[in-house]
């Protein structure tokens with residue numbers, strides 16, 4: 001193995017371990033006895049930053065929405081925390097706010113958001129029933145991809161959101177959210193179409209609505225993903 005490959009592996013391992021620490025504190029977990037309630041809740045309390053003690057979604061928003069941990073804090077118009085039912089069974093996680101979301105302070109309000117609303121309606125959910133947020137809370141300039149350093153700094157907030165909401169399903173919209181949460185470089189094509197176990201929570205990967213706007217042929221497999229989700233959801237209802 002070349003030293004470049006070794007460095008890459010070490011970098012990836014570090015990223016993975018940092019995410020695990022954000023999620024689980026110093027607990028070394030064992031997948032078999034994992035569930036979101038007892039694991040994720042344990043962890044964030046181990047962070048000594050004030051927001052980690054927030055006991056509600058509103059309190060969390062209040063404690064982080066002036067965040068300047070990464071450079072995006074200086075260029076944003078609004079911090080885009082998340083929207084929806086704080087007790088939702090289903091949490092949708094996108095990539096990062098775009099121009100419309102940055103302007104309005106709410107995720108998925110632009111064209112991609114209109115399509116997401118239609119997808120929700122097709123599976124008999126309203127926007128208010130679910131919780132919608134992003135990997136990043138601030139808009140990357142020019143809608144570029146989030147950088148790993150930005151995701152590392154920002155995703156502890158997402159993990160805390162997950163721990164407060166305790167959804168039964170997480171639906172990753174697009175490659176960036178899926179790869180980050182599942183800590184993999186696998187392609188979106190290989191991640192969709194199945195139910196992943198994300199620390200005891202069912203996680204489904206599907207196309208980002210913006211990708212569906214660019215490539216309408218993907219609407220067919222995206223619809224398969226949503227039907228699969230609805231069938232699984234019906235089983236718990």
Ligand code: URA
Pocket residue numbers: 094095096097098101106107108109110112113134210
């Ligand atoms: N794309 C995203 O990933 N998130 C948004 O909030 C809007 C567009």
